[in-house]
Amino acid sequence: MQKKQPHQDSKAVVDKKALEIEKALQENPELVTRLGQSDNFVALIHQTSFSGPLPHPDIIHGYERVLPGSAERIFSMAEKEQEFRHSTQKGALTGAVTRDKRGQWMGFIITMCVLLIASIFAYLGNTVFAGTLIGLDLLGLATVFVIGRRPEKKAQK
Secondary structure, X not given: OOOOOHHHHHHHHHHHHHHHHHHHHHXXXXXXXXXXOOHXXXXXXXXXXXXXXXXXXXXXXXXXXXXXXXXXXXXHHHHHHHHHHHHHHHHHHHHHHHHHHHHHHHHHHHHHHHHHHHHHHHHOOOHHHHHHHHHHXXXXXXXXHXXXXXXXXXXXX
């Protein structure tokens, strides 16, 4: 017989209790009204979720009451953060494009040098070596353009 995990046991208990509470509320609808008047219960079930670069408007209003002008400072801080993020991302993209262009030019120069050296060897009569150089050069170029660069491995967490 397989032993249940503690998490599974607690989930079963919670599910059972939830069903009991639902049944009790259905049988006694006045319980809902009574619970709605309880500050502890209302605080327990009232949960607000808000996501974004700025705090919820109610929170900003609270800051403004405590410290007049703080809402403007919060908005200014958010704008500066966004401007910084945008400039950082733009710099990263510009750097990646520059690196790629530099790599293409270096590849072109290396290819031309290899072809020049192979041409010199072919002119001097060493056609086997010249053919091997050209073949390897073309194989390397085809590999780069057909397969492309391998994606960089992401840092493991």
